[in-house]
Amino acid sequence: MLDKIKTIREEVENITAANKEAVEQLRIKYLSKKGEISALMADFRSVPADKKKEIGQKINELKSFVSEKITQLKEAFEVSEDASITEIDLTRTATPVALGTRHPLSLVKKEILRIFESMGFTIAEGPEIEDDWHVFGSLNFPPDHPARDMQDTFFIGRNPVDVLLRTHTSSVQTRVMEKTQPPIRIVCPGRVYRNEAISARAHCFFHQVEGLYIDKNVSFADLKQVLLGFARQMFGPETKIRLRPSYFPFTEPSAEMDISCDICGGKGCAFCKGTGWVEILGCGMVDPNVLKACGIDPKVYSGYAFGMGIERITNLKYKVKDLRMFSENDIRFLKEFEAAH
Numbered sequence: 001m002l003d004k005i006k007t008i009r010e011e012v013e014n015i016t017a018a019n020k021e022a023v024e025q026l027r028i029k030y031l032s033k034k035g036e037i038s039a040l041m042a043d044f045r046s047v048p049a050d051k052k053k054e055i056g057q058k059i060n061e062l063k064s065f066v067s068e069k070i071t072q073l074k075e076a077f078e079v080s081e082d083a084s085i086t087e088i089d090l091t092r093t094a095t096p097v098a099l100g101t102r103h104p105l106s107l108v109k110k111e112i113l114r115i116f117e118s119m120g121f122t123i124a125e126g127p128e129i130e131d132d133w134h135v136f137g138s139l140n141f142p143p144d145h146p147a148r149d150m151q152d153t154f155f156i157g158r159n160p161v162d163v164l165l166r167t168h169t170s171s172v173q174t175r176v177m178e179k180t181q182p183p184i185r186i187v188c189p190g191r192v193y194r195n196e197a198i199s200a201r202a203h204c205f206f207h208q209v210e211g212l213y214i215d216k217n218v219s220f221a222d223l224k225q226v227l228l229g230f231a232r233q234m235f236g237p238e239t240k241i242r243l244r245p246s247y248f249p250f251t252e253p254s255a256e257m258d259i260s261c262d263i264c265g266g267k268g269c270a271f272c273k274g275t276g277w278v279e280i281l282g283c284g285m286v287d288p289n290v291l292k293a294c295g296i297d298p299k300v301y302s303g304y305a306f307g308m309g310i311e312r313i314t315n316l317k318y319k320v321k322d323l324r325m326f327s328e329n330d331i332r333f334l335k336e337f338e339a340a341h
């Protein structure tokens with residue numbers, strides 16, 4: 001009899017059930033009136049008197065062990081079935097993942113591109129590793145121009161000697177002009193590199209958006225109107241612009257554009273050094289030599305180009321004083337832009 005009790009106990013220790021019905025089968029097998037434990041009880045009658053105490057205790061222990069086990073199995077199914085109805089909602093969104101923030105330069109680039117796209121410009125991109133022709137030669141830089149000096153430009157390797165990091169995205173304009181006949185109306189965003197000592201006001205790389213429009217009868221007035229439209233959308237409808245004569249090898253005439261100071265509204269403050277104006281971009285009419293170099297007939301077509309630094313525009317919009325902050329990845333700085341857009 002003791003053996004029988006032991007066997008049942010071992011059996012029950014290892015039982016598992018696949019569902020509620022299986023648990024019920026087990027209950028019937030062990031605990032019902034016709035079950036194995038009742039059978040033991042029946043046999044108990046024939047146990048000799050001196051063993052009754054020991055065996056009786058063992059049978060009782062077995063009975064409570066089996067009932068406990070069966071209850072446990074039953075509860076396990078009750079919980080999981082309940083959960084499938086009320087707690088697991090498969091249509092719910094997953095645990096929210098904390099989102100990063102957009103980099104201020106990306107925000108501003110996006111805004112610049114959006115404005116020019118709304119005026120009919122399309123986006124063109126090109127390589128950061130360039131050659132002399134696309135960065136300088138085709139853009140009317142004379143062979144001895146200082147920009148070609150190692151002090152201004154990063155050259156890569158010595159052979160071939162003219163592999164370099166682009167110093168402006170005008171190289172993308174050249175690439176488009178070489179392949180496409182006018183009308184051309186593009187904006188070229190991208191990173192550019194210049195061999196400068198890193199400080200609050202200069203870095204060895206920065207970002208630009210340059211623009212180019214070539215068609216028949218494009219005039220300086222068209223350029224001015226597009227830039228005024230840009231400035232007002234970017235900095236507000238009251239913004240004024242002024243163009244000062246300047247020089248670039250690839251444009252003639254050339255100009256630099258200032259906008260009325262966003263901070264003091266033109267009255268003069270520390271930011272605009274008391275002048276009421278801040279410079280934001282370079283521009284001009286594409287030099288006929290550039291058109292010729294890229295296979296476009298300057299007698300038929302004319303065009304304008306402009307180029308701006310995204311860092312500069314971002315500084316103006318968000319009053320960031322130190323250029324280095326844009327590339328330090330300081331999360332406290334980057335997080336400030338979360339609510340901006």
Ligand code: PHE
Pocket residue numbers: 167168169170210211248251282283284305306307308
């Ligand atoms: N490429 C010039 C620069 O990098 C900007 C510019 C572009 C000026 C087009 C005039 C016309 O500074």
